[in-house]
Amino acid sequence: MGQRVDVVLTPLPRQFYDRPVVDVARGLLGAVLESALGGELVRIRLTEVEAYGGMADPASHAFRGPSARNRTMFGPPGRAYVYFTYGMHFCMNLVTGAAGTASAVLLRAGTVIDGADVVARRRPGVRLRDYARGPARLTKALNVDRAADGEDVCTADGPLRVLPGVGVADQTIRCGPRVGVAVAGDVPWRFWLADEASVSPYRPGGLRRGRGSTRV
DNA sequence: CCTTGGATGTACT
């Protein structure tokens, strides 16, 4: 047998992100998101993502143009766009396309492949398969918050990196409408891997359960 | 398994 070689995985290059957002979204399935934020290493294999098309996409945060919140989306590709939502959760995207455009891929779910003990400390009582099952859970597992907004994920030694995973066969990729999106319900820009326990449960866009109808 | 409703920052009408 040959000698053992420790391979240093190089992050996906910036040009990976400088492509149509749907291509990037599909390409991210199976890739490994690595975070050293908080001082401990956690790695997640991505199993579910959604594409958002910037100013042309009514479901995108960028649809109404730049704002203080979404400005990272208008910057160069290969950076993290992190936003705060519902008064308590953070969600993370990866910016795609050239600077000046604003498309991005929302990272919805993944499987923890390294640092499960770290996540267990961050999420007491939560089951392993739920550690990154949903976009806000994923950021919690990686210790990603507002401070990570704008972080470059292409650098060799940064705290947030995306590494190529083992290849994903095309026929294991599924697609459908985006979750929790009230508009563009016919746009199948949610992508996930078939038969993955970490994929977040499907909810029809726009039908928000439990919010009660208008008071009468 | 399912459903309901509360928490509550930010953008927008």
Next chain:
DNA sequence: GTACATCCAAGGG
């Protein structure tokens, strides 16, 4: 004021 790229606890079947 309302909607939102959400999650979680609690209660019923």
